[in-house]
Structures are given as C-alpha cells and as structure tokens.
Amino acid sequence: MVKTHPMWNNFPNIQALLLECLDLIIEKTAIENKEIEKTVTDLVKNKGKLLRPAYFFLFSRLGNATQDAHKNIIAAAASTEVLHLATLIHDDIIDESKMRRGIETVQSKYGKDVAVYTGDLLLSVYFDLLADATDSVEIIKLNTLSMKRVLLGELNQMTNAYNTDITYEDYLKSIKGKTAQLFELSCYQGAYFGQCDSEIIEKSRSIGQNIGIAFQMLDDIMDYTHTPESLAKPILNDVKQGVYTLPLILGMETSDAFLPLLKKGEHLSDSDLATLVSLLHEHDCIARAHEIAKTYSDKALASIEMLPSHPEKDVLYSLTKTLLTSNF
Template sequence: MSNAMFDVINDDLGHLEEKLLEAVAAPDELVTEVGTHLVTSGGKRLRPALCLLSAHGGPAFDLAHTLPLATALELIHTASLVHDDVIDKADTRRGAPTANAKWDNKIAILAGDYIFARAFHLVTEGGYGDHVSGRLAWLVGNLSVGEIIQDKEMYRASRDEADYYNRIQKKTADFLEICCELGARVGGMPQDEADALAQYGHDIGMAFQITDDLLDISQTSEQIGKPVGSDIRQGIITLPVLRALHESDDRDELLAIVTNPSMTDKDVERALDIVKATDGIAFAKAKADEYLAHAKAILPASLPADIKDAYEQVAEFIGDRDF
C-alpha cells in the first residue's frame, strides 16, 4: 500500500515492523525463522494502519498503549492467511513462497497457531479490557465461520447476491471494522464517532474484497502475486462471475465450468472470457465505488485534518488499486 497516505503515522508503522519481529521471535530457531518469513513477506499493513489512524483521531492517543493492539491485529491477519494458504494449497502469496510451500502443511498450521497465540498474548499484556479481548475473539471465530461458509459453497454457484455480501463481510469487512473501532476506543474517541469509524471500516472492507475479487479476473498473475482466476479454480463465486451468471448468453456454459471441481486451465480461461464479455467487471466496480463513497461521507467532521485526509486516501487507493 502506498506509503504516502500513511505519512501521518509513518514513524508509528516503523515501530510496528520492529514489534512484529519481536512478537514472532521464539527460543526455537525454526519457529523464529518461519515467523520472520511470514511477517516480512510483504503485506499492505492496512489493518494496523487503520487502528493507528483511529487511535490518533482520539484525544487520548498513546503510541506505547496502541502499538501492541495494532501488532496483534496484523498477526491475526497473518495467521489467518497462513491457514488459508494450507487450505487452498497455495504456493505463493505476495510473490513469495507460502509457509506450506517453503516448509510443509504441518509446520504452516502450527506456525499459524503460534502467531494467533502471540497476538492474544500482546492483547493480554496491553491490558485493554474485556471488550477488546472479546471483540478479537469474536473476530477470529467469525473469520473461521466465513471460511466454513465459503468452503460449503464451493462449486455450488449460488446466484444470490446477499449470500456473496454476507460471505465477504465475514471474510474482510468485519476485520477492518474492528480495526477502526478498537483503535478509536483505545484513543478515547466518543462512542458516536467510534461508531462512525467502525462503519467506515465496514464499507472500505466490503469495497476492498470486491476489488480483490475483481483483480483475480482482470489482472495478470505477476500483478496480483498469485495465479489469475484462482477463485474460479476453487469454485468460489465472486461478484463479477455472479453478474455474468445472470446476464451472459453463455451463462449455462459458465455455470457448468464453475461447478466442476475437475475444470482444466482451458476451462478457467473460457470462464474468464465469458465474464469479461459481460458488464460483470463494471458492475462490481460500481458496487465497490458505492461503498467507498459512503465510507468517505461518514467520516466524523471532528477528525484532525491530516487523519481525515489519510482515511480518504485509503478509500481512494482501494478504489484505484491494481494489485
């Protein structure tokens, strides 16, 4: 993610990188090696950045108090991706080898568990209280529920938009909402303003996942750091595909491909061609833009100008990103 939009918290993010490395260090050399690989393999740092921005927006900002929470949020995200990569049998993420590819599934799963544990240890040490701990526990549970729902729906091609929005809310939007909410809470922000930032987080989260789904169809493997058409290969119906299943004259052929667990590379290419021949990409882009417009409109007027500007730049980045 562009550093320019986070200039206001640039020093904070530098401390975050140090804290991440400290958090994954362990007496065992292999555990430290795996953890270090995972937290240094790229990543936008969007979740901790949103937490830090929200905390800066409150009257009681204290970096030393906020940093363990921001670090824990990034660790939870990292751990969930490690487990996702095992489930998806992914070889690369962000252009780097996954833990399961570099080591094996057993080490990857246990490393993910270790990182989850380190995240909650930081939260306990931070003394944030029951609300923060409870929200984070709920988040991890909800991430799992979202993955279970997604797995259950693989190759089933539900044509219900509501199902899609419910799935991406659990997968992404709830996480960004909590980052904004908890950052505002530890920064001492009034409840109504914290609620507004939580809604902002929800909206950009929905837009972020829609955009991510778009990139899987419209970009190259080199740009997104993983094979293009991965969602189709896994039987996951995203919004552009959903639109094509409603609008394309070739909807029956597309349906046959996306519900076939044995689809070939040629099948995936054909499915991508069918989707691109419809307005599916434009339709999904318009939905993402709607969420982003609402996100910017709901930002509290009382936010410091530089913090509000950073939030607006984040929304614009999500709408324009191509990786």
C-alpha cells in the same frame, strides 16, 4: 532490517508507528524453534501494505490519547496484523496455495505441518499482544467475536463451494466475515484505544466494514482482469476451487452460458477459464461489479467526510480514496 511498503514514505508519522508495530511482532514471535521463528520473521518482512494496523493508527490519531497509552496502542495495532497473518497462513493451507505476495507460501516452502504450527503460534501471539494492550473484558469479547465472524465467513465460503445457485447475499455474508470484519475491528479499536469522541467511535465500525467490503470486491474483480505477474499471485484459482465471487455471480444471474463450464469444477482448462472471462466481459459483469464495489467505497468516503475536523482526517480520506480507486 524491517521496512514498510513504499506507500508509507509519504506518511512519516504512520510509517514510524508501523515500524514499531513490526518490531514488536518480531520480538513477540521469538521462540526456541528457529525454523518456525524464521518463518514468521520472513512473513513479517515480506508483509503487504499493513492496512489493518495503518487504519488502526489513523483512527487512534483522531483521538485524545496521552503518551502513556502509546505502548497499548502499538500492542493492540500489532495484534490486528498478527491475526490477519494467521488467517492468511491457514487460508493458504486450505487452498494449497504456492504463492502469496509474490513469494512462496509457508505451507509450500516448509510443508503443512510447519504452516499449521506457525499459524497457531501467531494466534497465541495475537492474544498475548491483546493482553498487553488491555484488561478490558469488553475488548477481549469483541476480539473473540471478531475471530468467530472471520471463521464463519470462511466456513460460509466453503459451504458454497461449487454452488452455482450462490447469491449476492451469500457472497456478501462471506466477505463481511473473512475480510471486512478485520477492517472493522481495526478501525473501531483504533478509535477506542485513541480515546476518540463517541461520534468517531460510533462511525468507525461502518467505515471499516465498508472499506473491507469494497477492498475484497475489488480484489475479486482483479482476479478476472489482471495477469499473475501484476497480482503477484495465481489468478482464477478461486474458480477452479469452486469459489464464485462477485463478477461470476453476476454472470450466472444474467446468463445460463456459464453453467456448462462451471459444471467441470476443478477440471476447468485454461481455455475454459479464458471463455469464462470473455463471457463476463460480454455480459458487462466486470463493469457492473465495479459499480457495486464503488457504492461501498462511496459510503466509506462519505462517512469519513462527516467525521469532525482533524488533520488526520484528510490523511484517512486520501488513503481510502487511493486504496479503493487508484490501485484497481
């Protein structure tokens, strides 16, 4: 039986929509190859918080869509989660990650061949769901552009691997693509399919982008402040793979003490990593990174406050505040 994250127990309306969304994904991924079908089903059942479809639904409920639009709304929301899942699988292949959300990754458990085909299957399901949701050329073009931006974000990160001259602007460009783009797409499409007023549709993009940027920054910070057990994933893998995120970028801009360690590249020892973390705290990089992330959280919350009065607006504000403060 498919279940949602416990956080949605306090939001029964959203929880019911998310369950419909998950059931539709499982239905759409039913294929003759049972190994790959089971792989997808296991992935869906071991999903995270379903934040992207959740934001889609929250924005859609700010609008005036009729019951006739319900199936389209479910399909469009499901498409955002399927695209997200496909990117996770492909990320894990590239990173050779063994764990995701506390469970073994597809590529680690079944091999890279199955993982590649599973990711490709999810991309086909993504377009299938999108076709079920709309015949709007504008929306199809928007989704195509969003996929391109996600890819460019990942390529930008790859280009800067082991680059000790990486700037904050380089980092921001990368996360605007790989993470913030899907939050932006989810919020905008929720407002669009929910037939929201033009004011809400107009603001939904920037709200989604700021949520996504803050979310990724905070996730990157946690890599330096949490244990593998608390995160349910290996920590400091990014550094070994040459992915230098916000805290470390601030550190390199502050002191040359980081460079001798980073020159070791993938050969960083556990002792080296511990020294890096100590240096980050010594130069106040963690706290400074939190302050930068907070500016984006504050922008998102301020924009939500400016939305027209609506019962779901309070839920949207509460969820965002909890997501970008309490969990970090």
